[in-house]
Amino acid sequence: MKKGLFVICVAALLTAGCKQTGATEEDRFIDNLLSQMTLEEKIGQMNQLSFDQPLDSIKAKIRAGEIGSMLNIDPKLIDEIQKTAVEESRLGIPLIIGRDIIHGYKTVLPIPLGMAASFDPQLVEAGTHMAATEAREEGITWTFAPMLDISRDARWGRIAESLGEDPYLAGELGAAMVRGFQGEHLSDSDAIAACVKHFVGYGAAEGGRDYNSTYIPEILLRNVYLPPFQKAIEAGAATLMTSFNDNNGIPASGNDFLLRTILRDEWKFDGFVVSDWCSMSEMMSHGFAADRKDVARISANAGVDMEMVSQTYIEHLPQLVAEKKVPMEVIDNAVRNILRIKYRLGLFENPYSKPGKTSTIYCDDHLKTARRAAVESAVLLKNDGVLPLKEGQTVAIIGPMANAPHDQLGTWSFDGDKNRTVTPLKALQSDEYKGIKYIYEAGLDYSRDTDTSDFERVKSAVRRADVAIVFVGEEAILSGEAHSLSNINLIGAQSELLKAVKSTGKPVVMVVIAGRPLTIERDLPYADAVLYNFHPGTMGGLAILDLLYGRENPSGKLPVTFVREVGQIPMYYSHNNTGRPAQDQITPLKDIPLEAPQTSLGNTSFYLDSGKDPLYVFGYGLSYSTFEYGNLNLSSNEVSAADTLTVTATIKNNSTTDGTEVAQLYVRDLVGSIDRPVKELKGFQRIFIKAGESQTVTFKLPVSELAFYGRDLKKKVEAGQFDLWIGPNSAEGLKASFTVTE
Ligand code: NOJ
Numbered sequence: 001m002k003k004g005l006f007v008i009c010v011a012a013l014l015t016a017g018c019k020q021t022g023a024t025e026e027d028r029f030i031d032n033l034l035s036q037m038t039l040e041e042k043i044g045q046m047n048q049l050s051f052d053q054p055l056d057s058i059k060a061k062i063r064a065g066e067i068g069s070m071l072n073i074d075p076k077l078i079d080e081i082q083k084t085a086v087e088e089s090r091l092g093i094p095l096i097i098g099r100d101i102i103h104g105y106k107t108v109l110p111i112p113l114g115m116a117a118s119f120d121p122q123l124v125e126a127g128t129h130m131a132a133t134e135a136r137e138e139g140i141t142w143t144f145a146p147m148l149d150i151s152r153d154a155r156w157g158r159i160a161e162s163l164g165e166d167p168y169l170a171g172e173l174g175a176a177m178v179r180g181f182q183g184e185h186l187s188d189s190d191a192i193a194a195c196v197k198h199f200v201g202y203g204a205a206e207g208g209r210d211y212n213s214t215y216i217p218e219i220l221l222r223n224v225y226l227p228p229f230q231k232a233i234e235a236g237a238a239t240l241m242t243s244f245n246d247n248n249g250i251p252a253s254g255n256d257f258l259l260r261t262i263l264r265d266e267w268k269f270d271g272f273v274v275s276d277w278c279s280m281s282e283m284m285s286h287g288f289a290a291d292r293k294d295v296a297r298i299s300a301n302a303g304v305d306m307e308m309v310s311q312t313y314i315e316h317l318p319q320l321v322a323e324k325k326v327p328m329e330v331i332d333n334a335v336r337n338i339l340r341i342k343y344r345l346g347l348f349e350n351p352y353s354k355p356g357k358t359s360t361i362y363c364d365d366h367l368k369t370a371r372r373a374a375v376e377s378a379v380l381l382k383n384d385g386v387l388p389l390k391e392g393q394t395v396a397i398i399g400p401m402a403n404a405p406h407d408q409l410g411t412w413s414f415d416g417d418k419n420r421t422v423t424p425l426k427a428l429q430s431d432e433y434k435g436i437k438y439i440y441e442a443g444l445d446y447s448r449d450t451d452t453s454d455f456e457r458v459k460s461a462v463r464r465a466d467v468a469i470v471f472v473g474e475e476a477i478l479s480g481e482a483h484s485l486s487n488i489n490l491i492g493a494q495s496e497l498l499k500a501v502k503s504t505g506k507p508v509v510m511v512v513i514a515g516r517p518l519t520i521e522r523d524l525p526y527a528d529a530v531l532y533n534f535h536p537g538t539m540g541g542l543a544i545l546d547l548l549y550g551r552e553n554p555s556g557k558l559p560v561t562f563v564r565e566v567g568q569i570p571m572y573y574s575h576n577n578t579g580r581p582a583q584d585q586i587t588p589l590k591d592i593p594l595e596a597p598q599t600s601l602g603n604t605s606f607y608l609d610s611g612k613d614p615l616y617v618f619g620y621g622l623s624y625s626t627f628e629y630g631n632l633n634l635s636s637n638e639v640s641a642a643d644t645l646t647v648t649a650t651i652k653n654n655s656t657t658d659g660t661e662v663a664q665l666y667v668r669d670l671v672g673s674i675d676r677p678v679k680e681l682k683g684f685q686r687i688f689i690k691a692g693e694s695q696t697v698t699f700k701l702p703v704s705e706l707a708f709y710g711r712d713l714k715k716k717v718e719a720g721q722f723d724l725w726i727g728p729n730s731a732e733g734l735k736a737s738f739t740v741t742e
Contacts, residue, residue, distance in 0.1 A: 029343055037335070048069040049069075051070055051074065063084060065090055068338055078097055085351075097141050100145070102147070105415050107370050110374050112146065117378070125180035136189060139353030143194060150166070155207070158481055159560065165618060193345060199252060200258060201214040202252075211245065211482075242255075244276055254289070259302050271340070280308075292312045292315060300313065300317060300320070378532065378544065379620075380547075381621070386508075389467060389509070395436065395438045395439075397428065399471035400443070400445060400446050403440075405419070407447070423541040448475065449492045450492050458500060469509045472511070480515065495523050509528065511544060512532045519566055520562075531544065553657060557664075563615060565610045573618040575678060580605055618730040619731075625654075625655040627661045634724070637736075644703065649734060662684055664730070666725045671720050673710035703717055706740065
């Protein structure tokens with residue numbers, strides 16, 4: 001028949017609608033299509049392949065209805081391959097074309113950890129929308145983002161792809177990313193389907209080693225790891241990816257509790273679930289499945305709708321259905337979920353790429369968005385008065401990251417063109433900054449370089465300048481998937497480079513460009529100012545100069561705790577209290593007397609060598625302005641679960657520089673049916689305040705937002721006393737208290 005009959009019905013359904021039963025036109029369309037599919041064609045929809053076989057062999061499989069989705073196709077081939085699906089397969093079902101568009105497609109934004117430092121949902125939404133627009137233009141209809149894994153371990157390379165350590169921040173920004181990717185309607189020419197990943201707990205990999213096991217009890221899953229996913233799904237995320245890790249001994253791709261009970265029954269998710277790359281067949285290595293047939297049975301029954309790459313479904317589901325080990329209903333539901341998203345993407349009407357009259361790729365608007373994102377993502381960690389720089393000064397440009405066009409793009413930048421990267425050095429050569437006199441001497445060729453033979457030349461260059469800017473950090477390859485580190489100090493001879501520069505006596509600005517929070521405490525004495533950039537993308541160099549020269553005022557805040565030493569990990573602001581919290585004064589290791597009596601240092605919770613505090617707390621970040629918080633006011637000191645608390649404070653910009661402050665709202669539930677964190681972020685706002693002026697910041701806090709899963713695993717607000725803070729970070733701020741009544 002080829003696709004004659006189907007096409008007629010599709011056309012009719014898409015216009016007037018076939019007279020079928022079913023709740024909505026979408027349902028009728030899907031039911032109708034499903035009723036025409038053979039079991040093999042259904043299973044074909046559940047199969048996703050990577051473009052790593054000869055084109056002819058892929059086309060033959062598509063023609064036979066054996067593939068529902070492809071990833072990693074050369075964009076130039078997308079239309080050709082899609083044509084095979086639409087015009088040469090029996091039912092003409094289009095493919096959904098996936099790609100890792102993690103922080104921009106061609107125009108590269110800062111890595112997600114950097115985007116998170118902006119604390120700016122609107123910007124995050126605009127950035128992901130920009131990425132979607134560029135990608136859909138080339139026929140890509142599905143991205144594998146956002147990654148919502150709560151990340152509290154900087155050794156884990158994938159912290160770069162995360163939105164940091166906090167469930168509230170990750171949830172707000174994750175939802176913004178979903179809105180940005182998916183636009184108003186998935187079928188629009190500037191929208192692609194989002195995929196929230198990795199479900200779930202992947203960021204808690206033991207020891208920060210990628211793919212490692214996690215042990216997260218359900219109560220912690222529900223209070224910390226699941227909330228960002230739920231928010232992104234409520235924002236309409238079309239798809240979800242399972243994670244590689246086994247949690248409590250159950251690999252995510254075989255976990256029906258996660259995929260059915262939580263995702264479908266509780267959250268009512270109606271999109272489709274894809275496995276991660278071979279995460280299904282890897283259940284054999286985990287020791288959770290005996291063979292490939294077992295893999296297909298476990299994952300299909302657990303609720304994985306589409307298998308990425310490992311192909312056990314196509315091999316074994318026909319037999320498993322015949323043996324009644326996988327019910328037909330499971331297959332039908334999986335296919336329905338997949339077809340639903342294809343339908344919503346408008347693929348049955350518009351399967352091909354959508355080039356506009358002029359391409360949006362690297363257009364001025366996108367470059368502007370990328371520059372703004374890089375500006376807002378940078379965090380000023382230290383400033384002893386050397387910043388902002390004066391444009392009349394001669395600067396020495398030092399360090400391996402000053403001109404690293406590939407590395408500046410960060411991990412997961414398959415499509416970004418390094419020739420379009422504006423590095424700091426290139427930015428100095430641009431029209432905007434060409435008036436600045438500089439001397440460039442890298443000193444080290446790349447971040448791991450240990451050859452110090454150029455250091456004398458570096459010192460001589462610095463002596464000829466008024467100030468030195470030392471660009472240090474990490475190459476892109478040192479973070480991201482499978483790129484964990486056990487030592488997160490500045491790598492190579494970068495710390496020595498900084499010392500060499502400082503030895504000249506000239507003021508030193510340290511600019512870090514990295515994929516994770518590095519342990520930089522030992523470097524701080526050699527820097528008069530520190531500007532931290534998580535790999536900032538295409539426009540990073542201009543953004544960094546904008547900030548260094550005060551054309552922009554830093555406003556980024558840390559989305560993750562910076563530890564002093566790797567051995568402090570995990571350390572995060574939202575921890576529970578021990579029964580013996582550390583005392584404020586801790587005797588430094590060197591001052592401990594010889595043969596000190598065992599209990600003379602106190603019996604509390606801290607490290608003898610690195611104390612109780614991190615280097616920089618979550619939410620920290622300086623500005624060229626100084627902000628003073630005052631007049632904290634609560635609409636009531638006694639509220640019930642149905643109320644909304646209005647919290648206000650004034651923020652005064654005490655400086656002569658206009659600036660933006662990220663005001664943060666934290667609460668603490670003092671006594672609960674389980675121990676509650678010492679602080680939890682419940683709101684944040686970016687507020688622009690002119691020099692010398694004040695603004696009132698208002699937070700509306702529904703008391704229902706204080707609910708958590710307690711001992712009985714039910715989510716509710718527990719009555720009692722709460723503390724509340726509004727402040728510039730998770731350690732400072734004005735404090736008040738209120739009571740929640742029964
Ligand atoms: C494996 C990664 O874990 C996942 O995040 C990514 O989307 C897929 N590979 C596809 O490339």
